[in-house]
Amino acid sequence: MTPSPEVPGSSGSASQARAAAAPPTSPSEPWPVRTVARKISDWVNRLGSVWVEGQITQISARPGTGTAFLTLRDPAAEVSLTLTCPAGLVRSASPPLTDGARVVVHGQPTFYLARGTLSLRVDEIRAVGIGELLARIERLRRLLAAEGMFDPARKRRLPFLPNKVGLITGRASAAEHDVITNATARWQSVRFEVRNVAVQGTTAVPQIVTALRELDADPAVEVIVLARGGGSVEDLLPFSDETLCRAVAACRTPVVSAIGHEPDTPLVDHVADLRCSTPTGAGKRVVPDMAEEVARISLLRDRGRRALHGWVDRETRLLTSLRSRPVLASPLAPLAHRAQEVATLRERGLRAVLTGLSTAESGLDATRSRLTTLGPAATLARGYAVVQRVDADGAAGVLTSIADASPGTVLRVRVVDGAVRAVVTQPTDSGDRR
Secondary structure, three states: OOOOOOOOOOOOHHHHHHHHHOOOOOOOOOOOHHHHHHHHHHHHHOOOOEEEEEEEEEEEOOOOOOEEEEEEEOOOOOOEEEEEEEHHHHHOOOOOOOOOOEEEEEEEEEEEOOOOEEEEEEEEEEEOOHHHHHHHHHHHHHHHHHOOOOOHHHOOOOOOOOOOEEEEEOOOOHHHHHHHHHHHHHOOOOOEEEEEOOOOOOOHHHHHHHHHHHHHHOOOOOEEEEEEOOOOOOOOHHHHOHHHHHHHHHOOOOEEEEEOOOOOOOHHHHHOOEEOOOHHHHHHHOOOOHHHHHHHHHHHHHHHHHHHHHHHHHHHHHHHHHHHOHHHHOOHHHHHHHHHHHHHHHHHHHHHHHHHHHHHHHHHHHHHHHHHHHOHHHHHHOOOOEEEEEOOOOOEEEOOOHHHOOOOOEEEEEEOOEEEEEEOOOOOOOOOOO
């Protein structure tokens, strides 16, 4: 599609020069309506021919008229443009033009002075084929994948039992019935916040995006289901729209996509936090099955009861085993045994002490006997005597030689029962033994 040229006069020195040359207006010198309309027409005519893509709505080609009127709508925004073309161009279109058809038109913007309206005078209309639509969806898929919108790491887990489920679907549609019926059958008290919107055609994307933002802003809604039945590629085209995909990615509430049947995979399936192949599958995924949960709780209670009984039995056996041990069966027996050991040790200690004392006493007696035998008293008792020389100062010393006993020397003779004094009169030769 050829990009639209820039409107002359929006920038540039030439535009500023023309604006400066135009006579100023004032309350006393206003422009007439025809002047303003003519100037607008001049500006629009400078735009030239353009190629424009959009969805056809409100086709009016009455028989007997040479001009057909159509409305070309932007599929991603609330913007539309009036088209005028020869009626034969509409009647000869192949395939025939219908509301919601995606087309590319070529025409010249025109401003009608008499009515003050802007339209696009079209001289060629080309239908966008299935192949082109699929190619555009594939290009958008690669773009969103490159931005990380399909990354499994960014997908959030659904709540186990949501407080309220938001549902976006067509009015009185089979998809709405399937989701609500299957969810209610699994969990009877589930609550829904339903938003009925157009699920195909030119108004589908804006309505779905609006409903999505409303439900995402509701704090009671914990999961949002986007549901639609099957359809052709053209019918499911809104669910591959970039605006809708980015709106789903921006939601803080987990989003479940249930669009079409199993083979249908619009781009919103890849962006959503969970993809269900059918609305029926979505109804089964958003809430748990009460019967299964009751059975699971019963199973867990049985397992808990068995585990508790097993633990009690094991501890009972352990206590019985502990009680049967001797130390617990007769608590005083170890004390008596230890008391007997203490008494035995005391007796052994006493015997050891007495034996030691007796041995020491016998040794002492033997030592005393030896000392007595070797002492001078025993020798004196056998008739021997100890002769001591007494000096003038009274000191005594043992006399060991006759040389030390000169005549007149005072001697002290010690015998067994006492001592006598003697005076040396005449020393005797050592040979004299008498």
